[in-house]
Amino acid sequence: MVLNCPEIAATAKPGQFIHIRCSDGLSPLLRRPISIAMADIDTGTIEIIYRVVGEGTKILARKKKGETLDIMGPLGKGFPIPEGIKFPAIVGGGIGVAPLLFLAKAINTANKRETAGIIFAGFSSDDETFGTFFMEDCGFKLEICTDDGSRGYKGFPTDLLEKYINDRKIENDTASVNSSKEIIGPMSPHVEIKAGGKNAIDIIYACGPKPLLAKVKSIAAGAGIPACLSLEERMACGVGACLGCAVKSAEGGYMKVCKDGPVFEASQVEI
Amino acid sequence: MVLNCPEIAATAKPGQFIHIRCSDGLSPLLRRPISIAMADIDTGTIEIIYRVVGEGTKILARKKKGETLDIMGPLGKGFPIPEGIKFPAIVGGGIGVAPLLFLAKAINTANKRETAGIIFAGFSSDDETFGTFFMEDCGFKLEICTDDGSRGYKGFPTDLLEKYINDRKIENDTASVNSSKEIIGPMSPHVEIKAGGKNAIDIIYACGPKPLLAKVKSIAAGAGIPACLSLEERMACGVGACLGCAVKSAEGGYMKVCKDGPVFEASQVEI
Amino acid sequence: MDNKFSIDICGIPMKNPVMVASGTFSFGEEYAKFYDINKLGAIVTKGLTLEPKTGNPPPRIYETPAGILNSIGLENPGVEAFITEEWPHLSKLSIPVIANIDGDTVEDYHKIAWRLSSLEGLAALEVNISCPNVEKGGMAFGQDPESAREVIKAVREATHLPVIAKLSPNVTSVQKIAEAAVSAGADAISLINTLLGMAIDINKKKPVFHRTFAGLSGPAVKPIALRMVWEVYKAVKVPIIGMGGITSWQDAVEFILAGASAVAVGTASFVDPLTPLHIIAGFKQYLADQGIKSIGELIGAAHPF
């Protein structure tokens, strides 16, 4: 779904979301958070990609071209793209691939190289894949996985991520790149980039179901690679006012997915 | 709005209603009762005419051609059309005219004469009128009233009804017509028809706002003419199960608008 | 009879655990036009009183967000007219029929229970100590453990039939009322009746209802009803009939998991008369999908240990 909203399109960062009032009645009552899958300053539009799972998305799917939609955004903190990253890996599962499209484009813009990085994208089956041409156009090497093997590797994208890393052991002792200044995205999470071998992954971005994120977190920790995870939690306000969307902080206590996230540095959160 | 529902079209009587689930979500929760404004056995369709006043009718108005609607019906008891009526008067106010269209047609069919009777139809203004050609096509003399005088008589249709009756004093002592057997419509209310002079009103049918019905009731009582009133009350079940749509019975206690009505003989109810 | 799905509630044999709630099904004839009501687990009649009651003046129904307020005021033909007019057709049904009873005084409850006990085939009495819409008696009996005990005791003494106490949610501790009812001889507990609410007409600047307050039911109240079933399940050993906002089979499963042995559908029948049948079908499918052998396995299964 493409939405005409120049204000949001002008400032949106990859990983941020909009909060959509699906019904103008009382059911469902709450807004629904949906990631910004693409933003185009020139046309003043943003794009969202969603899966119909319940009442809210069902109503959304019924909207017709030309109708207006009550949305709030852009909300939350997006993916940081630190200067100096050479070979990012993006790991997406299912509908979690949506915000990663915007991220791929932003990395491509920020980090013009022959190969922008690698994307491991998992879907339940070939029918469910989306955005594959786009990701390749952004200069990423694309590895597709499906649960049923109907396309690409049969299995999880984290399997391939793990294999990729193991195949190219990163030189952990090389000097860390001086600058970790972000060039796109908010200040937090603070990420430190280390230099590795050629096409060695120096940062991992992930969005998808919880088991995928947990796996990415453990792979990244094992390999000493920073990882930025986009989390989901049930939301009410979407802006930090209700404390409803809690995620356990690694330091104890909770952070708010809507305001402190949805993107967190993997080591900051418990999942 | 025209609905394709052969079962209802085949059995609907004037004055009956359908109970519509406007939203498939929970707001509004309850169905909305809307009169059957026309039924056509041949095409298997019924027609409803409604005014957008709140959430339910607003959602209804958004439905597009080809969509399906969850309806129950035909519900309630309709207008009785006793054999032997010669010159019925139909009094309608605003959206209350809707079921009277179906009634006019049924009387026309049942009681083929040069002049089927007379209709006094009141609307707030010329813009709000509907069904006028149709009523005339049914052989009725039509008197239109508007609140603002933008069409026809400026004032209430009951003013004209009263005047009409006063102008042609009914001979109350003439023998009552033998048969009061109904030819259309349910058994109750039981109505006894008396013979009057030429074009003297021998039965009154009314639907509209409460003050209109109250006025018709008093005019009819004063003139000794039977009157059938279609009442409105907030409904839940629409079938007689919840006892929610109570109207005070003249004999004490309450009757149910949805099941005992919506059409009542004026002397049966207190309004 | 599908044994997986059948349940015996204090001697009332039901082929499935889905009943219809008192006052939302009248005496069955209206909805019998829409489906075969013998497919239900059981029927509960409109509340009956010794003498006929004309009920409250209109309006009696007012819609609220995901709920309705009602102020019917227990309109009913009285127990004698029930016996002559309604019982003949009800007694022909193949499913249990439960009479819901109400009174202004403890003595009224005793008398009506005694009178109804003479009806051959009546399955049980549901004692409404929770009607918010009447001048005397009703809810007041259900808001205090002592008076709840008195009413149930009086009914218990008057009848050999199973006695189901129907509780009010308008209390600080529903457990205490449930305990009192059981100690007085209740064989089962029904809950919840409606929550006390109101609405104001801002144009007339007056309450919508003549009696000011009315009873709130429908999906809006479901979270509260479910919590009360959970609490009462922990407090007493007798079976619970859960109700309050049940609209879907998922809702029904929640109530059973919270501790209800059966559920009753009320307001949802107004929205879709076929709701009880949809719930029965969906529930059956859930049992099959989950490989559950008997509904008994599910009752209270969401409680820890």
Added chain:
Amino acid sequence: MDNKFSIDICGIPMKNPVMVASGTFSFGEEYAKFYDINKLGAIVTKGLTLEPKTGNPPPRIYETPAGILNSIGLENPGVEAFITEEWPHLSKLSIPVIANIDGDTVEDYHKIAWRLSSLEGLAALEVNISCPNVEKGGMAFGQDPESAREVIKAVREATHLPVIAKLSPNVTSVQKIAEAAVSAGADAISLINTLLGMAIDINKKKPVFHRTFAGLSGPAVKPIALRMVWEVYKAVKVPIIGMGGITSWQDAVEFILAGASAVAVGTASFVDPLTPLHIIAGFKQYLADQGIKSIGELIGAAHPF
């Protein structure tokens, strides 16, 4: 200031009667990005405790028909961090700021009230004796007149600030609790806090919330909240701040007619952050349309005589 619309609640001067409810507005900064929050009648902070509280594990929010269940568990930075981190920006607002306070013990309430009383410019204390989402204290204090009295007395002794008692709806008689609070020195009554509810995950066959029960708010509860405002208006003379499901200006007018002197918007802000402003505008128009000279005329006006 529009005099028609201004109201003084136990010494808290408000330019309009529309506040925001505790826990739904954090400390104001989030919604300040959406509109000028100085347009509100007053702000009530998130509930504060003596020590920081981490709150309950997720999930903390669950949607129900026309309502939400929340189990936040009073997550807050504690009174000291509030004073250093939040008070500086809050004290710059031109509208009254009311601190909502909570405690595990009567002594906690006394201490936090005393500590906050040192803040220059703080308008009042709202004493939450009705939080359903904590292990100790909270709602239990608000379910019994005697303990309600104790808590309010302790706060009264600790502060010169106006004391607003925030009551729980999970009681048989909210009037009795209100009377107890007023007798102990409450200058105003806020109600309602959330209704105790729950939800069950039918796949996991377990309660959705770790603490099993959670608090129900939103449009679903409005009829109940309105009834309680009506009851408390009849029972006590102090001003009432009405809340519970208010979504539109019409809802707000209903609460004022039932006896509230001001209203608070909670859950509706999540649906539309601008709800309080829409209510202010619509309410103003209603006053004009009805030719009402002062909002005082409207308070409790739906009560007979």
